[in-house]
Amino acid sequence: MFRRVVRQSKFRHVFGQAVKNDQCYDDIRVSRVTWDSSFCAVNPKFVAIIVEASGGGAFLVLPLHKTGRIDKAYPTVCGHTGPVLDIDWCPHNDHVIASGSEDCTVMVWQVPENGLTSSMSEPVVVLEGHSKRVGIVTWHPTARNVLLSAGYGGHSP
Template identity: 50%
Template sequence: MSRRSSFHCSKFRHVFGKASSREYSYDGVPITRGVHDNQYCSVNPCFIAMVTECAGGGSFLVLPIHHTGRVDPQHPRVCGHRAQVLDVKWNPFDDSCIASCSEDCTVKIWDIPLCGIQRNLTQARKTLIGHSRRVGLIEWHPTAENLLLSSAYDYKVRCPVRVVMAPVHHRFPSEMLLLSVSFNQEGNRLAVASKDRRVRVLDPRTGRTLQVSCNKSHRANKVVYIGGLKMLLSTGCSPWNHRQLVLWDPQDDLSEPLYEEDLDGSAGVLFPFFDPDTDMLYLAGKGDGNIKYYELSSEKPYISFLTEFRSPLPHKGLGEMWTNTRLFH
């Protein structure tokens, strides 16, 4: 009787992470001490943006991607918000355009000079007003230019907001306070993880709920669409507070997961980053010192652990750029 090997043969089984030397790192950045469960970091091929500490308002730092080394404590910042900045996201269609949201109930669109910021930037291209409580999440539409989603603690989701025209918004019940959002590749479906820790699939044009997860053994915190594999992935915790990784099939229904795995007993929220070019998944959490790598496939067992990167320092913010397969933390 033949014995089937449990070893998974993968072309990525020798992948490894390497921390940049001090010369090629960004040193001396006053990273925010905020506890909101967002990445606090966003990167594109030209710039890296990081939310920073700021007295009497909210600000974030924008540096040219190759401006490494020690950062001047007096380096100019984007500081037009009246309260703490909670999220920043680069426009996927314009490398010099970035959106930010804040506890001051506004979303602002900024134009960053190609040479970088030479003085404090206080005037935004556009300020989007309409939320009555702090705005916790923003997300650009992946296929339509100038469409931006915003979600606030007033249970309103402006989905999407056209930054040059009047917005459209939807109001949801209190259990729909969003913790995480992700558009699919076509942009016609929106996956969300909400306050009641369920995963939902919405129609972003109408706000109608199409599917809701019913698995009580998984309380979701973050969710991401898995591109060409046509899957949905969420991270969260079990009823016993073990951190979990769960795969769903949004083409069928969300009544039962395709795959579920308990990872560890740490308390930090896990952020999933999916690389569509290699079908690799990276899991990193705030306060953790490691990043785990997985390979995903459309066939069972769907997900295979590869290796992990370990750092002696905890992560405070996370951002990804897949052009050169780089994860910033």
């Protein structure tokens, strides 16, 4: 008697469709410096993407309805002196985002209601205390104003 070893997937009849060009983002220089985190974060209003930047770290904040080709001069959030390694939107406020960087700081930013119209370089708050680069930032999912940050804490030989 033959027994089936592999269970069939309940998704075997689900098929995807390619997204149309007018629903994509184009011409974004995504950073290759991110740590163990992703290079983007999204919430119901905005998508934030860590990008290559000279003289420090930066990320884009794009309204979800703004798709297509992104101009190279599009405003960025650019307050860090080192590359940005992680970003995370606050789950309680769609206009607050935190960023961690190689400059050993965590910065919290308040994005204007309609998105960026000019580059933003002044954070709401700068959190210091890491002695090594900050690779992970994440907001607590239910507690307000609780932010976790983790850095590289390599051991000496």
